Amino acid sequence: MIELITALETSWYLSPSWGQTIPPVEVNLLERVYLRTTKTFGYCCGIQWKHETWLYSIDCGKEILHATQNQIIGTGELETLNVQKPAFVLGERVMLCSHDKGTKQRLILGIGLVNNSWFYLVELVSPTLTQSRTISNRFSLVGEKSLVRVNV
Numbered sequence: 138m139i140e141l142i143t144a145l146e147t148s149w150y151l152s153p154s155w156g157q158t159i160p161p162v163e164v165n166l167l168e169r170v171y172l173r174t175t176k177t178f179g180y181c182c183g184i185q186w187k188h189e190t191w192l193y194s195i196d197c198g199k200e201i202l203h204a205t206q207n208q209i210i211g212t213g214e215l216e217t218l219n220v221q222k223p224a225f226v227l228g229e230r231v232m233l234c235s236h237d238k239g240t241k242q243r244l245i246l247g248i249g250l251v252n253n254s255w256f257y258l259v260e261l262v263s264p265t266l267t268q269s270r271t272i273s274n275r276f277s278l279v280g281e282k283s284l285v286r287v288n289v
C-alpha cells in the first residue's frame with residue numbers, strides 16, 4: 138500500500154496542471170516591462186504558475202507588483218543586473234535534497250530573484266482531502282543548493 142501512495146504522489150508532483158506542453162511565457166526573466174495597470178516600467182524578477190496561468194513579479198523600484206500576461210507589455214530589453222543565470226528552468230524536473238519523506242522529485246513551477254539570488258517554486262506537500270490547520274501553503278521557494286537536476 139505504501140508503494141501505491143508513493144507512486145500516486147510521484148505522479149502528482151510530476152504532472153503539471155498545464156498538461157503535456159508548457160505554455161509559453163509572455164516575457165523573460167529580467168526583461169523590462171510596461172505595466173498597463175499602473176502605467177509604470179519595471180523588470181520581470183519572477184514567474185510562477187498560479188491559477189492556470191503564468192503570474193509575473195515585476196520589480197518597479199520601490200515595490201514588487203504581480204501581474205498576468207494581459208497586464209504587461211514586454212520591451213525586449215533586459216535589465217542589467219550582476220546575477221548569474223538561473224540554474225533551472227520552468228517545468229524542469231528536480232530532486233529535493235532535504236525532503237525526508239515520500240518522493241523527492243518535483244517540477245519547477247516558478248523562478249524568482251530574491252536579494253540577487255535565484256529561488257525556485259516547488260510543491261512541497263501534495264493536496265489533502267481535508268483542511269489542514271498546520272499547512273497553509275503547499276508551495277515553497279527553494280534555493281539552488283537544495284535542488285539537484287534530474288536527467289530524464
